[in-house]
Amino acid sequence: MPAEAAPLIGKWIDYFKCEFKISRNRNSKFGDYRAPYDSKGHRISVNFDLNPYAFLVTTVHEFAHLHTWNEHKGRAKPHGTEWKNNFKKMMQPFFEKNVFPPDVKQAITRYLNNPAASSCSDLNLYRSLRLYDPVKESMVTVEKLPGKALFKLKDGRVFQKEEKLRKRYKCVEVSSRRVYLFSPVAEVEVLNQNN
Ligand SMILES: [Zn+2]
Structure with a gap:
């Protein structure tokens, strides 16, 4: 992830006592949050092959799930208002640090302000994040x-x-x-x- 973002993500991992794993590529998803059950605590995994901005957005997306689960347990919808508000709030420190290039920041802001955009796979957001992928030839x-x-x-x-x-x-x-x-x-x- 962008270096300026790492200290805060590190703090969240400790604060929320979250097991944070870098995962192999999964074509079906970029990241994943699993709520505590039995003896296991919060678990987040993020694909290893995302570019730094996509990695950070996915990480914050998953931490917003964690925070929403802490506040509401199973009572809030996965990408409902509660999650969305937390995602917005948790994105702020990275905006303030100017972690994102202007086009990515704009796409994220648009995504956060669009009530219909709620899934993990918003196409516009994904397209602007993808521009920062290293070029793969074929x-x-x-x-x-x-x-x-x-x-x-x-x-x-x-x-x-x-x-x-x-x-x-x-x-x-x-x-x-x-x-x-x-x-x-x-x-x-x-x-x-x-x-
Ligand atoms: Zn999600």
Whole structure:
């Protein structure tokens, strides 16, 4: 994460007695919060391969879940008003320290002020955070692929991009001819059509 942000996150880990883990990449999510149960306390994990700004936003997002759980236990919705207010409040110190570049700060502010944006995967926010990813040569998002393009996932499966259905893209797995729906911002490897 950005160096200026680390001391405060360190304080939160101690203060909330949270087990904070850097996790392997999970395509389905950037981070995760688990509430205490049995003998286990609060647990947060964040994917290791996020860029520093995305890592910090995800970390604060998860700490807002923790804080909301402390205040309301299971009675508050995962991304409801209580969580959102805590996320806003907990983001402030990082704004004050000017940790974020202006475009990221603007995207986060927009996200915080939009009552409809509540999930972990706000597309606009994600797009501006992604601009700070190190450039990976052949990786591209599904929405940037031309129609009918062939692409490969990390697990080696090959798909062909088809049309957009509502918010997601229909893609056909080449070997099984099965249809899958992909998020427009899913990262895939483009395959050269002549291969
Ligand atoms: Zn969440």
